[in-house]
Amino acid sequence: MTSICLIQSEVTELNSRKTTKRNSELFPSCLTQEVGSVTRSQRASVLSSQTLLTILNVELLYLRIVAAPEN
Numbered sequence: 001m002t003s004i005c006l007i008q009s010e011v012t013e014l015n016s017r018k019t020t021k022r023n024s025e026l027f028p029s030c031l032t033q034e035v036g037s038v039t040r041s042q043r044a045s046v047l048s049s050q051t052l053l054t055i056l057n058v059e060l061l062y063l064r065i066v067a068a069p070e071n
């Protein structure tokens with residue numbers, strides 16, 4: 001599941017870069033919109049990274065609880 005999240009994040013970022021590049025070629029005067037879309041994609045990337053870290057932390061905690069010997 002973790003690898004699927006990473007792949008999906010990379011594909012989304014790649015598609016965002018392609019769209020931004022295409023838009024800048026079609027509309028060279030729209031620099032502010034381009035900067036806005038890049039900022040949004042960076043925020044999305046950071047959020048997905050934070051979510052992934054949270055998922056990993058929860059999985060590690062679960063493994064510790066399950067693997068801990070009972071007294």
